[in-house]
Amino acid sequence: MPLRSIQSAIYTTTMNHSLLFTRFTVSLILCFIASAAVAAVAADKPNILIVFTDDQGYADLACYGNEANKTPRLDQLAAEGTRFTSFYSQTVCGPSRSALLTGRQPLRSKGWGMPASEITFAELIRNAGYQTACIGKWDVSNRKAILDRMPNAQGFDYYFGTLGANDGGRVRFHENNEPAGATDDMGSLTTLYTDKAIEYLNEKRDPEKPFVLYLAHTMMHTIIDASDRFRGKSAGGLYGDVVEEFDHETGRLLDVVDDLGLSENTLVIYTSDNGPWNQPKYTDRKKGHPEGSIFWGQSGPLRNGKGSCYEGGYRLPCIVRWPGKVPAGRVSDALFATIDFMPTFAHLAGFDVPRDRRIDGIDQTDLLLGKRDTGREHFYFNNAGVRQGDWKYLKPDAYFHGYAIEADRKKVDELYNLKSDLGEQTNLAAEHPEKVAELKALMRQIEGNDPPGTSPIQIK
Template sequence: MMTQRIVFCLTLMLLTVTGAAAEQPNILIIFTDDQGYADLGCYGNEKNQTPRLDQLAKEGTRFTCFYAQTVCGPSRSALLTGRYPIRSKGWGMPASEITFAELMRESGYQTACIGKWDVSNRKPIVDRMPNAQGFDYYFGTLGANDSGGVSFHENNEEAGSTRDMGSLTTLYTDKAIAYLKERRDPERPFLLYLAHTMMHTVIDASERFRGKSAGGLYGDVVEEFDFETGRLLDTLDELDLNRDTLVIYTSDNGPWNQPKYTEKKKGHPEGSIFWGEAGPLRNGKGSCYEAGYRVPCIVRWPDRVPGNRVSDAIFATIDFLPTFATLCGFEVPKDRRIDGIDQRDLLLGNRETGRKNFYFHEAGVRQGKWKYLISDAFFHGYAVERDRKKVDELYDLQTDIGEQANLAGKYPEKVSNLRALMQVIEAGDKLDPTANRR
């Protein structure tokens, strides 16, 4: 313990000398589950009332080409490590992976994770749980709520269970607020990763919101989430943390909206519609079409991230680790392939371009406006479109965001080039580390 304290103090002294400590922002990541691209008013929804998130978008930058992964566990391992799931292994993320929480803790941050973990195979495997992966404090569930119930852990200890899904959004928000007010050391910067269970499969809202929206039960959940997020943002104001905190709101993947899933799934409240809206995007969760991967993302940092701005730059959860490295004062691991890139200049408005390309798991690749899918592209079973032909697909996302006009036959050279790029990305260590930089 004494050795750790000495190392921590030396780290703070070094950061202070270099000027980095004064610049280290607090980081608040609000991560929803299975939320559709078009669920919020600021992303075009006309039924759900989301005033707090719409206001957050006005105060910061709203990204329209932001990518997560297509399902829960892989999305979380990619977020935490900056590495595609072909390397970070999704639900089975090994203890040897390095998370941004580990690196931030070494650079002086206090770190907390609240909510859904989902990268330890949904089991209490201690060396793969949050405390062992860089988080000083943890409260939440190790897996999902597919059966209509969840079990909690606080740090590494069991902490009860519930089948009241309508209580979770408020519970997690309460825990996050309590962390900021009662556990946080005001002399140190913090990382708070709040990973909600909603809007995943067996959804529900509290009595305060149930039956109140124009969007059915799903709309009730969205509106309660908006309200609870507002409570958390108000806490930042109350504690005078607003101007020093980089807030990131996004989701793990697109909405579960496929008939093959919804017709078979049991355990939902009677008459409920439990999937979100993908807007102009094709398909949903589990799919390699845009609605599976492309999700809402809003970033706010007063006086740093431009306000009332909309960006169509390609940006992704895998970019958070190298971006935090620059902002928070740590080095990106050099012993492994990091697929993310430093997007600090994009966030701060110093440039308008983002990633050159993005890889879709065992399915294809995007480069600029072009998106290519191999003929045998990977889909989770419920997301396979019954009438999809197994052929190469090429789309111009600039003019065809809904991926309706397959241009593969018209541009065979482009197909060949993108297929080769996909193979290079999958090869891992052979990938040119500068290949994604503008």
């Protein structure tokens, strides 16, 4: 071959390899930039871990005043974050969950009968790039396997748990949409759900994406029980055993969050669905409960408990931790509620709340981050009344579930100043008729059918 031809071939080969190398290098750089961009976006969006217990009273934890139950891990969580003392959920299970998922009052989101047309925060946050998982008690598909109302159809990539409660002392599990066995060992559930949550974090989570993990425990609902490790160990009877096991298992989950290096960018929310069953009318005719089981929790200074529109039914413990973002060691009496999670997550995760329906929740980001001391201006008690500031109004025919009805309650307008009378003992309605009229009007406004996308009062 002539020398010129050999030189030409060498040049061509060299240029082709050079071009291939350049293209490969550019591709690597672009992949790196894309990965870095994804990581940067993920870093701006916190992981969200919701630990949602069942029927746990306002005063069941040591950090909320309980002197019998030892709850060191939740007390530690409170020291590391903010403990809210005027946090409201709902008064019973299904309505509480539909309110949390949709940001809408149960008169709109329908509680146990939440229709498939409701839009959950999981559906919206998944579209914003999050992984979503639900473990535990679902309770918004009428406790039935109705596919378009089960977690996978309502925005959750992964689900393990029971569709209803444990009132009969037995639960049936689903994993995603498939049946996954059953158990009558109620003392195993707290550990089982925690194990499933840890398994999700270790094995099912995509580390390149932020996640939402909604862990909804069955305990402390009705047929309570603890495992052998905790049964008989507390000073609070079987209920105290369950509280202390729940505290331990929550701590175990938080340790895994720490071990995986997720704590700094994880918003942890602990709260409950409603107040405790603590009414003799219910407990006197209990059936199927473990021997010696006094399964009620503590409302502390609050009146009544689950099923009631007095404070003991709606006001729950709530602790929020996000290191470096949510102030540590703070106690806040600002009004805050589960219906506020949807708009708050929208702000933090970068999605829009639905505009085709009324959203009752408000964005509480500034309250959580310590940029504002005030919270909601009002809170509505389902088919019962309303609180605005320190004043709370209940209508004469305020709805109580049967076991929560107080035999000596007179069916009259009730008005309480919660700042001076947290236990709702002194009815001030006759002394402040103008306040009664004002709160009645607010209650009717909330119950009305406002245009889609509106809320009675929004805090920016």
